[in-house]
């Protein structure tokens with residue numbers, strides 16, 4: 547599939563779309579990046595606490611990688627896993643406007659957003675909280691689905707991950723169930739901000755992350771995903787500010803640390819007929835500031851580790867097999883057909 551086919555997509559997407567030459571793709575169907583936890587923020591907002599060190603520089607580095615610089619092959623599109631802006635200010639529009647000017651308007655491929663808790667003040671299901679996000683990305687970008695190359699992508703809002711089961715989470719779970727049934731016979735990537743399972747030893751992660759939303763607390767969404775485990779290839783998330791990969795009941799759960807802090811990663815995924823190759827990309831050393839580590843010093847007086855990550859570097863960056871991995875695609879997880887051109891919107895309701 548060529549990039550020109552991507553830009554002729556039937557899915558209406560924001561941002562400039564400029565076709566460029568595409569290298570030989572062999573049997574690969576497409577390549578995409580997941581961006582999360584960039585936490586970019588408008589400059590000069592009075593009274594705001596300091597942001598993550600070098601967050602803007604690292605976001606620009608990720609943009610440059612999407613432009614094909616830094617020896618990284620550019621993607622066909624970029625999907626968010628949330629918290630692209632820092633938010634948590636009175637006027638979220640300011641950060642979204644900065645994001646559009648500094649990053650998205652310069653991105654030559656489609657960008658598919660996903661709500662993070664910093665983009666609506668943990669406001670899943672709360673009237674008015676998501677207005678600025680909607681204004682930036684347009685309607686229909688909270689919970690939606692699209693397809694590419696015979697593979698479906700379901701994007702879900704878990705900005706209310708801290709909620710115990712209630713009407714909001716039950717509505718989320720019901721929507722996911724209907725969407726997966728409607729998607730039917732295509733393999734699926736689920737994009738959502740908060741992991742559905744503990745990505746480190748649970749008791750340790752609860753402490754080191756320090757917020758109740760270290761996973762989606764209503765397990766109903768995980769139940770829905772696992773009921774469709776024959777088709778769900780991977781759950782792609784962010785939020786934890788650490789990089790991890792865990793396979794549970796045949797579903798890969800992959801989270802990238804995001805670019806804002808320490809670690810500073812984004813992830814690329816190359817989708818082939820028989821596998822998905824996953825690679826974490828580490829930001830340049832000069833912007834790796836331990837001041838952005840939320841799982842150790844200086845936030846705490848010690849650095850966290852767990853039984854499978856005996857050093858703190860491994861705890862936050864992941865073991866080698868969490869940073870580069872290949873997911874085998876068999877039976878219902880194999881892409882369908884020869885793959886439609888470009889991105890296509892799918893109905894989720």
Ligand SMILES: [Fe+2]
Pocket residue numbers: 629662663664739784785786
């Ligand atoms: Fe978050």
